[in-house]
Amino acid sequence: MAQSYDMIVIGAGPGGYVAAIRGAQLGLNVLCVEREHLGGICLNWGCIPTKALLRSSEVFHLMHRAKEFGLKADGVGYDLPSVVQRSRGVAKQMEGGVKHLLKKNKVTTMMGEARLAGKGKVIVKIDKGEEEVTSKAIVLATGARARELPGLEADGDLVWTYKTAMTPPRMPKKLLVIGSGAIGIEFASFYNTLGAETTVVEVMDRILPVEDAEISAFAKKQFTKQGMKIMEKAMVKKLDRAKGKVTAHIEVGGKVEQQEFDTVISAVGIVGNVEGLGLEEQGIKVDRTHVIVDEYCRTGVDGVYAIGDLAGAPWLAHKASHEGVMVAELVAGKNKVHPVRPESIAGCTYCHPQVASVGFTEAQAKEKGFDVKVGKFPFIGNGKAVALGEPDGMVKTIFDSKTGELLGAHMVGAEVTELIQGYVVGRQLETTEEDLMETVFPHPTLSEMMHESVLDAYGRAIHF
Template sequence: MSAKSFDLIVIGAGPGGYVAAIRGAQLGLNVAVVEREHVGGICLNWGCIPTKALLRSSEVFHLMHRAKEFGLKAEGVDFDFEAVVTRSRDVAKQLAGGVGHLLKKNKVTVIMGEATLPAKGKVAVKTEKGSEELTAKSIVVATGARARELPGLEADGDLVWTYKHALQPPRMPKKLLVIGSGAIGIEFASFYNTLGADTTVVEVMDRVLPVEDAEISAFAKKQFTKQGMKIMEKAMVKQLDRGKGKVTAHVETGGKVEKLEFDSVISAVGIVGNVEGLGLEELGVKIDRSHVITDEFCRTGVDGLFAIGDIAGAPWLAHKASHEGVMVAELIAGKNKVHPIKPESIAGCTYCHPQVASVGFTEAKAKEKGYEIKVGRFPFIGNGKAIALGEPEGMIKTVFDAKTGELLGAHMVGAEVTELIQGYVVGRQLETTEEDLMETVFPHPTLSEMMHESVLDAYGKALHF
């Protein structure tokens, strides 16, 4: 066994790990990254990216059916399901290859294998060729998370799927049940429903997209229902009876159990951190409900050992992991000004149809925290660009501190809101007040003008509604 020495070893090459490795290398550190499966992690290979590729296909398909509205002719519109899935896999492959190239360009040593932490400052890697031991002053654990499996609802890849199966499905579902209406569940529901699957979504909480502002959830639900989705809230799938080519789901709502039949089920009931088998607890790392406890700088309390991304807890978002990766690399390289993440300043985006995006506190959360608030709203129907695009369904909502004018939260539903949200994210980062936003000139005609109008509305100054 040969001992190889590095300044920094990163375990996991997802959006947290590979970014930490690249930033470390840029700052002059000798870096190795250990990855057991896919460079690029779940996000690039089985998450954010391939799902967006699928959703783009369904969006184009949806628009083709609306051709007449735009004065166009498209007859006999259909899809090739296999080709849709192949495109999604090709997009993922292209980007994963790009990450491999970036690591190489930055002279990061990539070791494919399974890592364990036998002692402080040591990483043992089991590769196809055997095992090797590496040493480093600093180690970053970025092993991510996997789908949570509930007893009795476990995936089998045929009738019951996780997100991985749903990305490479054995068939196009006719009758689909989606368990869980967070971002993952609702994106798959949106994709399959648009392509013609008879889709039912079961959510245990009192509303779909439960982390979003209640008004946005209600608006989105109305749109989903209009598109033919069945939404069951305050409902629970108690058991799944699997038969030949069908599943009978026992769904409990309000104390009553209903038996419903489907040919495919997607389970999207949350995630579990990949904390097992690394030797973390033996080193003295504290783990709570499958997540590593860290301070704001991602330090685990064990000297030289950091944890970033999904394994370090909510919000479970790729961009949060990447930011932590940069922060930790800079900390290790001895940079003075390092900015820890503020969870309430991280935007969440859901790419269903219509899109949903938000940052900061919901109206309810702001009130709960004791703020006196001013709330503004603006509908897509009042925006020239939205009407020209044929996308008049949507709204933008802003929440301000009535005393200071601080933007506490922004919530959107409608076309392209996943791109628009960043305007408010920058505003919050720069500690913008309502006055700054009101005095900003927004270009016309754009969807972004609604962001201006929503702010104006909070203060009784909206012009176009």
Template sequence: MASDSFDMIVIGAGPGGYVAAIRGAQLGLKVAIVEREHMGGICLNWGCIPTKAMLRSSEVFHLMHRAKEFGLSAEGIGYDLDAVVKRSRAVAKQLNSGVGHLLKKNKVTAYMGEASLPAKGRVSVKTDKGTEELKAKNIVIATGARARELPGLEADGDLVWTYKHALVPPRMPKKLLVIGSGAIGIEFASFYNTLGAETTVVEVMDRILPVEDAEISAFAKKAFTKQKMKIMEKAAVKQLDRGKGKVTAHIETGGKVEKHEFDTVISAVGIVGNTEGLGLEDLGVKVEKTHVVTDPHCRTGVDGVYAIGDIAGAPWLAHKASHEGVMVAELIAGGKPHAVDPDSIAGCTYCHPQIASVGLTEAQAKEKGYKIKVGRFPFIGNGKAIALGEAEGMVKTVFDASTGELLGAHMVGAEVTELIQGYIVGRTLETTEEELMNTVFPHPTLSEMMHESVLDAYGRVIHI
């Protein structure tokens, strides 16, 4: 095989692409990966990882203010935003170089440059040194997505920020407007609010975190309001007037438009797939609403062309992309992998309190015609939660009343992003309420609330 000829070429080295490349190499394929910017993609460099590092700083800051509750003393509590950002960037850099090392270790040939698909089985890469022409029977598109920009609300990096600007802020906002209350918007609102910014969140839907179970959204809203965050639902930012060091936002609620002044705006109104410049349409790859249309196995309908991760549509989550990457590599290597089930992919939001969920919400289960049993358990009934000083939260489980199938699980509170995995494993193993009830959960742990929530759905709860 010629040096520019491969079994599989992956375009994009984010959590979908680099994982696909590594899995392909493990299965004996000759693999190349093309990346135009950063190994690890948005997730490692400008998304999941650096935001968690920043949120950890704000969490510790919040706890320092509560020192007295724990019998401790902390005087003159403050922060250095530049140092918080520096730590976050160092964490991202460490992981970025780790991805490069993993690709090398697995003998994946990496090309840094801009890729396009001039013809079937061909990839052209514009690098610093010129253009490289590569060939492969199988091409995996993993080019990800970027922040959606609404007309008139475009980011300028000074007054109006995208998530990228918010990760390397030119200053600490005093009065902050966050447009959009999905995971990205709420995480940044939580971070800056905890550090003292007067924060307003505007959501066009009738509730914040609209993809979550309604009860969880309501609980989170109450918690955020208690933290002095201002939440505006069924509201839309119609216009931003930019002045010197200030922005006047025209916000419409209930048919009335009011003007509010801020010094910083973060726009978090969704994402747009990176489909441009690849030559997809000419190849016959179908693109709808900036996303590549695929079947459940990420095939595009054009022989030998696959699309994974954000470019292939919702849910826009790194772990979904990675799993699709593994599935596609196994498919290319001749295996028969299961398709990724979107209902078994958890969503995690790392605000304070944390939010995590998997499967159907109570409303979705009813819409689908299920007769359901719902269980709830509050953090206040859990010994470990009280000992941690984290007694605010709840665990909610939704079961099919006739079969005992776990249809969905929804949580809000401390460390729920770690707890949710128990229910995901349960769903993957097709567990029923009986097995969950018969499982012995260790004491004292937060995970006991998961057990109690199941017991509650069947009228057997002990601790409330």
């Protein structure tokens, strides 16, 4: 007889395992099925290990600046295998933490591949064969994987996806990164800092295309200063592979030029893991590899939900986690469950300098018909930033001039991925410009720039 559960979660990434834990906290009997790694791509091959790599490159960068701080550091170097080993160790530690949390919350876990097999039925393929389990609520949280374009497919030797880039067989000497979204620009930043001659090709008219145009321009200037070559409105048409080298055919300005590299990292987006789940057979609609859902992550098929990367943009771990909580609370019958609003979810990119944002860009706000007030404040005007030796950066805020609503906030510079949460909370609480201007920010901190940016939007900046 098939084992029955109150909720079955397929996938144990940041969406799935959080949904499972929240469901268990609410008294549900929960099964979480995972085919590969507890914690999913984010914890094992994405968010966490990449930050460990980037931290190593950041420290390496600072070691070279020792003289600026009155310090001495001779013979500075790095050991790439040790850098990678630390990163993998961090990921392993975090995976163990997820295993502990699931056990602590009495979530049943099953390692295997799951597929829908009828109303409320799931078949899990395990080592010993197949097992049928049932539930009135099924949460699909299978995530996504790297998109591969024809002719640019990864081979693990000359052309890498993010997985190979995190466990590299060698240190690239001349590197091509295709795509300048968060994944591409983070790897470009990591390898460029360690000494690779790095070129970034972006098909759009600017790098970091989802960010505010001013922030993208500022970041480009900093990357160029660090030695990166940035090619915008450019496209890699094909890659000719030979022993130890790749010739990239890059179309830019209507002409195709050939450039030679020893390594290519492809970071051209993601596709949802929809295969083998039995979605079409159950009437679940898929659009361009992502499951179509409503604001409560319902698929339109009774009792089946989809969360995280599988359910579409924004493709962010924290979005997946909060969707997981929301769905678990819906399943448990909790009152006043609020849908996740994409425009209130912060995006963070951990390159050097860091980039972070929430809400609308200036262009988006104007397109939506808002009469805007825009404030800006540079890092060079902040005492803490100068003391840290990080004077390059800016904070930009956008308000509705009629209501004072904070429409968007955009940052580039040191530690902005930590600062952005202040504006996220402000938007969640429907804070106005008046509330922010009357808030006392501690001194000396980087957060004071957030205050000054708000003041600047209304012609009241003090320190610039």
